[in-house]
Amino acid sequence: QRGGGGGDEGGGERIGLSISTLNNPFFVALRDGAQKAAKDEGVELLVSDAQNDASQQQDDIQNYVTQQVSAILVNPVDSEAIVPAIESANGADIPVLALDRGAEGGEVVTTIASDNVQGGQMAGEELVELVGEGGVAQLEGIPGTDPARDRGQGFEEAINAQDAVEVVASQTANFDRNQGLNVTENILQSSPDVKGIFAQNDEMALGAVQALDERAGSEVKIVGFDAVPDALQAIQDGTMNATIAQQPDQIGSLGVENAMKVIDGESVEENIPVEVKLVTKENVSEFTE
C-alpha cells in the first residue's frame, strides 16, 4: 500500500538513516553526503548514531519501524547483530538498504559499499605503472574476509591484464603490521629482486616499509589500501607510493537516491559499488586535513 505514493514527488516521505558511529570522519562524511542528497530529493532524513553499539542500533531501527518511515538506510555496527533488526523492518515491510557494510541476514534491497574489487584493480594498475616490468609481491589480508577477497581479485585482474609485471609471491599477513613486516622479510629471501608490493591494507604496507627500510618506495614500490593517516604520511615521505581511498560521501548520497527509487517501486541493483580513489604523492594533500 505504501511506496505507490510516489505521486507527489516524494513529499512527506521520511527516510531513516542509522549510522554505526559518528566519532569517525569516514562516517561523518557518509552522513553529510546522505543529507545533501536528501535535500536535493526533497525528503526528510532522520539520522541516528548508534555509537558503535549493536543493541543501540537495534533500538534506533525499532524506532524507525514504529515511526513508519518509508525506507531505512542502515550502516551496520555489526553485520551479524543487525539481522534481527532488519527482520523486524522486513516484518513491517519497510525496505532496508545497507551502507558500507553488508548484513549477514534479513532482506536487504541493496548494499551500497566501496568497490573493493575496483580498488584492488586500481592499485594493481598503479603498481604496474610504477614498476614497469619485473616481479611484484602481494600481502593478503585475513583469508576468507570480504575485503581480502575483493581487493585480491581486483589486483589479480589488473596483473593478468598485462604481461610485463608478474606476481612472484602472494602470502597472507592477516592485515597486521607486524606480520606484514615478517612476511615481507621472508618473501625478500626467496625473491630478493621484487620490484613492488601490493598490500591489501595500509597496516601491512607499513610493515613492508619497515622490512625494506631505505629501499621502500624507491627501489621497491609499495601500494596499500585504506588511506589511513600513517599511510598518507608515508606517501608524503615517499616511503609508500600509493594507497586507495574510499568515498564515504558518495555512499551516503547513493543511499538516499536508491532509497527513493525503491519507494517509487523501481528496482535497483542488489549490489551498488561506489567508486574509490587512488592516492599518490600528487594528490595526497587533498586527503590530509
Place this chain on the structure above:
Amino acid sequence: MSPLLEMRGITKRFPGVTALDRVDFELEGGEVHVLLGENGAGKSTLIKMLSGAYRPDEGEILLDGEPVRIASAADAQSLGISTIYQEFNLVPELTVAENIFLGRQPRRFGLVDRRNMRAEARELLERIRVLVEPDETVSSLGVAQRQMVEIAKALSVNARILIMDEPTASLSGEEVERLFEIVRGLKEQRVGIVFISHHLDEVTEIGDRVTVLRDGRFVDRVPATTDHAELVRMMVGRPIEDQYPRRRSESGEVLLEVKNLSREGVLEDVALSVRAGEVVGIAGIVGAGRTELARAIFGADPVDSGEVWMEGHKIERATPREAKRRGIGFITEDRQGQGIVPPLSVAENLGLASLEANTRVGLVDRRGQRRRAVEMIEDLAVRTPGPEQEIRYLSGGNQQKVVIGKWLLADSRVLIMDEPTRGVDVGAKVEIYELMNELTQSGAGILMISSDLPEVLGMADRVLVMGGGRIQGELAAGEATQEKVMALATRGTETAVG
C-alpha cells in the same frame, strides 16, 4: 594339584635399576602369603605384575596352572585379582561410594544407579566397620580413613586373590585388628592373600608362609612361624640386636614450647615443651588430632589462640617458613601429598628445605647442594640409581628416607616427625632411630607422633597421650605401658572431634 597362583622367573628392569631378578612366587587358596623385604627389595613391583600395572620383562604367571597374560588392571579384575596399593589410588574429588565402585558402578538402563551404589557402599563400609559416609568426598578424609576406603574398594570385588601392599602402614592398633578379622574371614572363603608389611609381629599373627626378597632377588620361602631375628637376618643380610636402640642423652634447656594452642573443633588448649636432647612421643588413636597439632605448631594451619616459642623467641607470624628459619623441621604423615615433589630428582628433594640457607645474593650454591645431597644419600643408605633419579620412582620407604634427609640438611634443632617410620623397613627403622640418637646427642629435640605404640614406648623419653584434640596425660618413659597409654587415649574419644 597346582597352586592357585604361581610366578616363575619374574624379571623387571627400570632405567638404571633391576627391580626384580628371576623371582619365583606361589600362592595357595585360603593362604596368607607374606612378602618380606627391605625398602626397594621389589615387593611392590612384584605384585604390580599381578595387578596389571606393570608387565614382566621375563618370566611367566600361572593361574590354576594355566599361563595367563595380565596386560591391564581390567585383565587382573576379570581374573579375580584385587589389589590394595601402597600409594593411595583414590580420586580425591569423588565420593567414597564412587571410589569404591570406580569403573564398576552399578547401572540401570545404561545409567549409573547412584542410590543403589550408595546403598551397597554403606552396606560394605558397615560390614568392615568404617565410620565414613558414602557421600563424603575422599579429599575430606584423613589418611587412616582413606586406607580403610582402599580396603573397602578392594573387598567390593569378590576376588580369588587379594593383594595388600602395606595396608597397615597408616592404621592404628584397633583398625589393624579389624582388618585381620576381615582377612581371616576371607581365608575361610579360600581367598588367596598376598600380604606386604614391615611389621614382623603382624607377619606372625596373620601370615602362613613368608617369601623374603632382597635387592630384587628371591632369598627364601619359610613358614610364618620362623622367629623374627631369623626373618630380619634374611631380609637385611645381617642380624639386628636391638630394635629400639634408644640412647638417652641428658636433656638440656627447653627448645620448643607450645602454650595453650587451640583451634575450633580440632585442638583444645594444648601445651607441651621439647627440651634439647629429648625425644617426646605423642601417642593416640586416629583422629586424636596429632597431625593437626603438628601442623599448627609448624604454622601450616591457622590457630584460634596460643603461642609457639622456639629457643626463647616467640614465633610471631606463624608460617612454615618462619618455623623453618627458627629451626623447626616437619616430616608429614602424607608422604605423597605433602612430603615429596614427584617430578624432581632425589637430590633436589633433599635440598628443598635447605635451599634458602644455601642461597647467597639470590644464587643457589648448586654444587654444595648436590654434594650434601650425595652425602645424605649415603648416610641414609637411600636405594636409588643416583641423585638424579626422579623421586617418584623410588620405593615408598626410600622416599620416606629422603623426606627425613631433607630436614637433616636444613639442620633443624627441633624435628616434628609425624609417623616417621611409616612404611620403613626394620633395618632402615633402626637406622632412623640411630639418627634420632645422633640428633638428640648433638642437642636437638624431637617430637615424634606415631601410631606404632611399641615404637613410641621404645624411643620416647616422655610420652604425651592425645585424645579428642587435647593432651589427656603424660607418662615418663619408665612408667609408660601399652595399657596405660590406651587407657588415656580412649579417655578422650567420647569428646572426640569429627
Place this chain on the structure above:
Amino acid sequence: MASLTERVNPRELLSRGGPLGGLIALCVVMTILSPYFLTFNNLFNVGTQIAVIAILAFGQTFVIVSGGIDLSVGSVLGLAGIVFGWATAVANLPLPVALLLGIGSAALAGLINGALITLGNLPPFIATLAMLSAARGLALVISGGVPLNPIPGAIRTLGSGDLFGFVPLPVILMIVMWALTVGILRSTYSGRCMYAIGGNEEASRLSGISVDRQKLLIYTLSGLFAGIAGILLSARLASAQPQSGFTFELDAIAAVVIGGASLSGGTGTASGTLIGALILGVLRNGLNLLNVSAFWQQVVIGVVIALAVMTDTLRRRRKG
C-alpha cells in the same frame, strides 16, 4: 566435590555451580544502570547471543573435567559450518545428509584430537592447537575462502525462529544441550569416568577404566558439540563463514573455568559452565546497553570477570 551431587536448585548452585552470586550481582547492577536490561526481549536476546558459546563450552566441560583442554573447538565449529554449507549450497545434498556431514566432520576432528593424545601421546594442548590450525585451514580450502550460502530455510528458522512466539529457538537448543550435558556428566559411565580421569588418571587406570578409550570419546564429544554449535551459528548468519569461530575457544574455556571448573581436572559442572557463559554474555550485552566506549569496555570486562569469580572463590575459602 561438584561431581558429587550436581543438583540444579539455586542453593546447590551457589555452593557448587560456580559464581551464581557473581552473576546475580552483575544482573542487579545492570538492571539499576539500564532500563533496557531487564526486559524479556533483552534477556532472550542475551540468551540467543550466548547460545553458540554455551554449546561449545558444554563440550569443553567434558574435556576440562577430564583434565584436558581443547583449543580447537573454535576452528572445528567453523569447519562444521563450511562442510554443511558446502553440502547444501554447493553439492545440493539433502538436508539430513548435509547435517550429518557437517556435524560428522566436527566429531571426526574431535576423534583425531583424541587419537593424537592417546596413540600419538601428545599433550592435549599441542594436539588441539595443531587441530586449531588444521581445521581452520581445511575450512578455507573447502570454501575457497568465500562464505557459502544459501542455508536451507529450515535451518535458518533454527537461527531466527522462536517457540510460542517468544522463546528463541537458539535458547531452546542451548537448554536441550545443557540438559544433555548434565545427564552425561552425572549419570553416564563415561561422565563419571571424566571426573575420575581428571581427578587421578593413574588411579582410574588401576581401577580398570580404559582411559584411552574414554579420552577418545571425550574429545569426540567435544568435537560433536562444536559441530552442533557450528550449524547453529551458520543458521543465525544464514550463511557459512570460513572465519566463523575465530578465538571462540578462549570464550568457551573461560565460560567453563569461570563456572568453577579447575583446569587441573576433576571438577566442573554443566550448570557452572552455563553460568560462566551467562556472565560473559550479560557483561557484553550490558556494556552495549550502557553504551560504554569500545575501549573502556575491555577494561571493564576484565575487572568484572575478576570480581565475579572472586565472589565465588572468596566465599569458598571462607567456608574453609
Place this chain on the structure above:
Amino acid sequence: MASLTERVNPRELLSRGGPLGGLIALCVVMTILSPYFLTFNNLFNVGTQIAVIAILAFGQTFVIVSGGIDLSVGSVLGLAGIVFGWATAVANLPLPVALLLGIGSAALAGLINGALITLGNLPPFIATLAMLSAARGLALVISGGVPLNPIPGAIRTLGSGDLFGFVPLPVILMIVMWALTVGILRSTYSGRCMYAIGGNEEASRLSGISVDRQKLLIYTLSGLFAGIAGILLSARLASAQPQSGFTFELDAIAAVVIGGASLSGGTGTASGTLIGALILGVLRNGLNLLNVSAFWQQVVIGVVIALAVMTDTLRRRRKG
C-alpha cells in the same frame, strides 16, 4: 631431570630440551625444498622474527614451570609498547624514563596478576584472562586507538640494526634474555622454587618456601619479559600499535609446551622454549619461502606441529 641439570650440549637437549629432533628434521626438509632457506641471511631473519615471541615465551616458561599459566602476555606486551610510545611521542619524556614507564607498566600488570592469584585466590587462567582484556583496553584508551609514533631513533636501531654488520640486534637481545632465563631457572633461589611449586605446591609450602611471595615474583617476571618484548616490537615496527600482541599468548604458550614443558608444572627449560619458538618460526618462514597458499599454510602448520612434538614424545616413550 630437566630441572636439575639443564646443560646446553645437543645430546642433553635431545633428551631434555624438547623436540630438537623435530626442529632438525624440519630444517633438513626446508633446506631440501628451498634453496633460500639455509642461508645466513635467512637464518638470522628467522631469528629476528621469533625474537619477540621467544622473549614472551621465556617469561611464560617461569609461569608454566611453576604450574600456572599467563594469558595476558600478549596484551601486556601491547600495553608496554603503548605506554612507551605515549611517553616518547606524546609526553616527549627522555628515553630512559620512557623505557622505565613502558617496561614498568608491564611488570606492574604482572604483579597484579600475581596478587589476584595469591591474595584474590583466583585461578591463574581467570586472573590473567581478566588482565588480557583489561591491559588491551588500557592500551586502547591511552593511545586513543591510533598508532603512536615516531619511536626514538636509538630504539628503532634496536629493531633494525645489527652487530658486526650481520648479527641483528633483536637476535642479540633474544640470546641475552635466553641466557638470563637459563640463569634464573637453574641457579637462583626463585628459579628452583618454580620447579618445586610446580611439582608439588603443598610440599613446597611445608618445606618453608613462601609460595605466595614466589608467585608474585613469577608473574611479575612474566610481565617484565612481556614489557621488554613490547619495546622490541615497537622498535621493529618503528611505531607503537595498540593492537600489537593480539593472540601472541597462544604462540608463547605453544613455544613453551612444544619445548617439552608440561602445563601441569614442574618441568620445562629455557632451551626447550627456545627450540619451541624456533620450530614455529622456521615453519612460518619456510612456508613463506615455499610460497604455500594461505589456506594450505594453516593445514601444514597444524600437521607439522603435531609431527614435530611427536618425534619427541614417542622417543621419550620408547625410552620407557
